[in-house]
Amino acid sequence: MRTQGRTADRAETSPQVSPQVSPQRTHGTYALALESVRKVYGSGDGAITALDGVTAGLRRGSFTAVMGPSGSGKSTFLHCAAGLDRPTSGRVLLGGTELSGLSETRLTELRRQRIGFVFQAYNLLPSLTVEQNITLPLRLAGQRADRGWLREVAERVGIAAKLGGRPAELSGGQQQRVAIARALVTKPEVLLADEPTGALDTRTGRQVLELLRGLVDSTGQTVLMVTHDPVAASYAHSVLFLADGRFAGELSAPTPDKVAERMTHLGEW
DSSP states (O other): OEETTEEOOGGGOOSSEESSOOHHHHHHHEEEEEEEEEEEESOGGGOEEEEEEEEEEEETTOEEEEEOSTTSSHHHHHHHHTTSSOOSEEEEEETTEESTTSOHHHHHHHHHHHEEEEESSOOOOTTSOHHHHHTHHHHHTTOOOOHHHHHHHHHHHTOGGGTTSOGGGSOHHHHHHHHHHHHHTTOOSEEEEESTTTTSOHHHHHHHHHHHHHHHHHHOOEEEEEOSOHHHHTTSSEEEEEETTEEEEEEESOOHHHHHHHHHTGGGO
């Protein structure tokens, strides 16, 4: 694997993520792909390059973590991958669909139908029941919930007994499980998680991470997670590292110690 002109250790190249993406292979092989994505904010002397020619392909059924120091481009990577931010140049493809050429209306429809989001803040509506919070994306899209799938999702995330309750009656971990169920109810091609355990205690965070990894292993769900926590990253199949908006290496079969060590040496890549 090559990362910004440097050669990475072949033993640490993950089969789940390929920074060298061929456009001809994107459809069918990758759930999500970024090709030479560059994102610049501002102009002139005040311009800031958040991403600088990033290329990556996330294979279907993979769990990938993205890590890097503050200002490395992690959030911009996620936002471009989700179609929340348009690249200055390069392409983002969800399956065989290129996002950069879509209108804002079409992008909104695509995100509702094909991408699930889980954030550090649960973003649940307190006036709605748990079930109503889970099915909210479907209602916004004018669709009816499949009762069988709703029950299956609720059971998978461990909140089937809480569907009639309100968010205020739930613990933080349970609320995040509701948020994950809400992200899954539309059967998304990719689930994007931004610091999903950042607001949770260690034990509850571990349960949420085990849940995400279990969904990948048992259902083939594709998950992309941005995190600053080496322990959280160790639940992924592989970790992509960013520094100064560029790839700074990749680690497969990560452990907390290996991730932490790699983070301390990012500047050497």
